[in-house]
Amino acid sequence: MEKICPLCNALQQITAECPQCGAALVDGGAVSSYLGPYSPYMDTQCLPFKSEDYCLHLIYCPVCQYDTRIQLAFVMI
DSSP states (O other), X not given: OOEEOTXXXXXXXXXOXXXXXXXXXXXXXXXXXXXXXXXXXXXXXXXXXXXXXXXXXXXXXXXXXXXEEEEEEOEEO
C-alpha cells in the first residue's frame, strides 16, 4: 500500500470560502513545490515542514489575494 495526498491526486476538492471576501478558495498546490524543482522529491529531514503523515498545501483567494496553508492527511491506497 502507498500513502498519497488526496488533494494532489484529485481524490478531494477544496470547498472553503475566503474569510475576508467570501469568494471560493483555490488550491495553489503543495508548499514543497514552491521551493525548487527537486523539493517535492527531497527527504523529510531536508525540509522542516515536510512530513510522512500529511501534505501541506497553499490555499488562496483569487479575488482578494488572501492565503493560508492547510495540512491534509495522507490516505492509503
